[in-house]
Amino acid sequence: MKRRDFLKGTAIAVAGASVPLAALDWIDAREAFAARDDLRWIFLVDTHKCVGCGFCVKACKYENNIPQETNATRTWVERYVMTRDGQVHADSPRGANEGFISRAIDRGTAGPLEIADEDITQAFFVPKLCNQCDLPSCVQVCPVGATYKTPDGVVLVDRTWCIGCGYCVMGCPYGVRFFHPIEHVAEKCNFCYHRIHRGESTACATACPFGARKIGNLRDPDDPVTKVVMTQRVGVLKDAFGTKPQVYYLGLNMEVR
Amino acid sequence: MNNHIWRPLYVVLALVAVILLVRAVYVPKDFGVHGGEGYMYGWYREGNVQEWKEWPSNYRTQSYCAECHFDQTEALVAAGHAAIQCENCHGPALDHPNEPAVLTIDRGRDQCLRCHARLPYPGSDRKHLPGIEPDQHNPGMACVDCHNPHNPSLEDM
Numbered sequence: 001m002k003r004r005d006f007l008k009g010t011a012i013a014v015a016g017a018s019v020p021l022a023a024l025d026w027i028d029a030r031e032a033f034a035a036r037d038d039l040r041w042i043f044l045v046d047t048h049k050c051v052g053c054g055f056c057v058k059a060c061k062y063e064n065n066i067p068q069e070t071n072a073t074r075t076w077v078e079r080y081v082m083t084r085d086g087q088v089h090a091d092s093p094r095g096a097n098e099g100f101i102s103r104a105i106d107r108g109t110a111g112p113l114e115i116a117d118e119d120i121t122q123a124f125f126v127p128k129l130c131n132q133c134d135l136p137s138c139v140q141v142c143p144v145g146a147t148y149k150t151p152d153g154v155v156l157v158d159r160t161w162c163i164g165c166g167y168c169v170m171g172c173p174y175g176v177r178f179f180h181p182i183e184h185v186a187e188k189c190n191f192c193y194h195r196i197h198r199g200e201s202t203a204c205a206t207a208c209p210f211g212a213r214k215i216g217n218l219r220d221p222d223d224p225v226t227k228v229v230m231t232q233r234v235g236v237l238k239d240a241f242g243t244k245p246q247v248y249y250l251g252l253n254m255e256v257r
Numbered sequence: 258m259n260n261h262i263w264r265p266l267y268v269v270l271a272l273v274a275v276i277l278l279v280r281a282v283y284v285p286k287d288f289g290v291h292g293g294e295g296y297m298y299g300w301y302r303e304g305n306v307q308e309w310k311e312w313p314s315n316y317r318t319q320s321y322c323a324e325c326h327f328d329q330t331e332a333l334v335a336a337g338h339a340a341i342q343c344e345n346c347h348g349p350a351l352d353h354p355n356e357p358a359v360l361t362i363d364r365g366r367d368q369c370l371r372c373h374a375r376l377p378y379p380g381s382d383r384k385h386l387p388g389i390e391p392d393q394h395n396p397g398m399a400c401v402d403c404h405n406p407h408n409p410s411l412e413d414m
Contacts, residue, residue: 047380047381048380048381048382049382050381050382051372051381051382051383051386052371052376052381052383053371053372054371055341055342055345055371058345059316059342059344059345059349062315062316062344062348062349063314063315063316063349065315081378098367098371099367099370099371099372100371100374100376101367101370101371101374101391102374102391103374103376117377120378120379121379122378122379122380123376123378123379123380123381124378124380124381125381125383135298136298139297139298140297140298145288145300145301145302146301147301148298148299148300148301149292149294149298149299150306151291151292156305156306156309158301158302158305160302160305161288161301161302161305190309193309193310193312194309194310194311194312194313194314195314195316197310198314200314200318203314203315203316206316206318206342207316207342207344207345209340209341209342209345209372210340210382251380
């Protein structure tokens with residue numbers, strides 16, 4: 001081996017080994033960019049912009065005829081508060097249907113937890129909704145074909161076909177499925193499928209005064225949401241489950257589950 | 258062969274025929290495997306996609322309200338609450354104005370505290386919003402007693 005080749009090879013090996021593992025951990029949206037259709041609905045959530053007002057939850061319930069007073073909700077907002085002692089406190093009182101109007105953390109029967117402002121190192125709000133996975137486990141486990149994925153990537157529930165077995169509720173790793181309190185069939189967020197096909201935005205994104213929620217088309221390179229997903233550090237929830245969720249988050253923390 | 262062998266077989270065949278007949282009548286024609294993803298993700302009743310597309314939109318957005326209430330929406334857009342949809346407080350506009358009673362205006366204190374209860378959270382834009390301490394700033398009173406929700410700044414009123 002020539003000394004020149006040895007030095008070249010060494011330089012390449014050192015450069016390769018010095019790439020931090022974190023750099024390889026980024027979500028590559030291009031993977032999801034299969035060249036088959038011209039429409040694939042995706043969602044972008046900006047956790048910095050969300051202020052926890054809960055107007056999205058209220059609007060979603062109105063739009064999809066889910067009673068405001070029930071805990072059942074297609075979308076909700078979680079609050080994460082990290083304190084100096086390294087603890088993570090998370091809550092979502094009634095799905096944040098009335099927003100976050102108090103500093104106290106809701107712990108259910110354990111009572112509210114007051115945290116002094118100076119003890120907080122980081123705190124933010126994370127809206128959650130159905131991830132409309134590319135490989136949806138809820139669809140996989142449905143025994144009757146009542147829940148399915150449309151060609152444009154949205155997972156829907158056929159209300160006349162659902163037998164209410166609840167497999168999809170158990171099969172979803174994100175816990176976004178529940179039973180409709182009136183219809184008594186499996187229920188979930190469907191990106192307001194009816195609205196987006198008329199050129200409207202989803203009810204939650206419409207109601208959000210801060211632009212924390214946006215719907216987009218992954219197959220359109222000029223779509224502002226797609227541009228963000230393709231060029232910025234976006235994350236998805238529970239990537240390790242392999243369901244390939246299509247709700248992308250800006251400013252996502254490891255503490256968020 | 259003997260009758261006692263054929264008879265149960267006829268019963269079974271009749272049963273199978275009945276099941277197939279019921280299936281042919283009961284299962285819609287468009288139920289089956291659709292799309293390129295096969296049985297696992299593409300097994301459904303195709304007509305349901307269209308049924309979901311025809312669902313009505315309850316939320317009609319500010320531009321719909323502006324068609325009649327342009328004086329209100331103009332005032333709103335000029336003031337600090339331009340980003341708030343009318344329907345966040347007034348309820349979904351579907352069937353309005355045909356059924357005027359359907360709009361329920363939320364004038365509650367908690368409605369304002371959704372954004373204006375002070376939460377100085379590092380990492381969230383909430384800390385930039387003008388906020389009050391709910392138990393110190395006129396507790397028990399409705400915000401709308403002093404503030405006009407369409408133009409909430411007291412100086413501008």
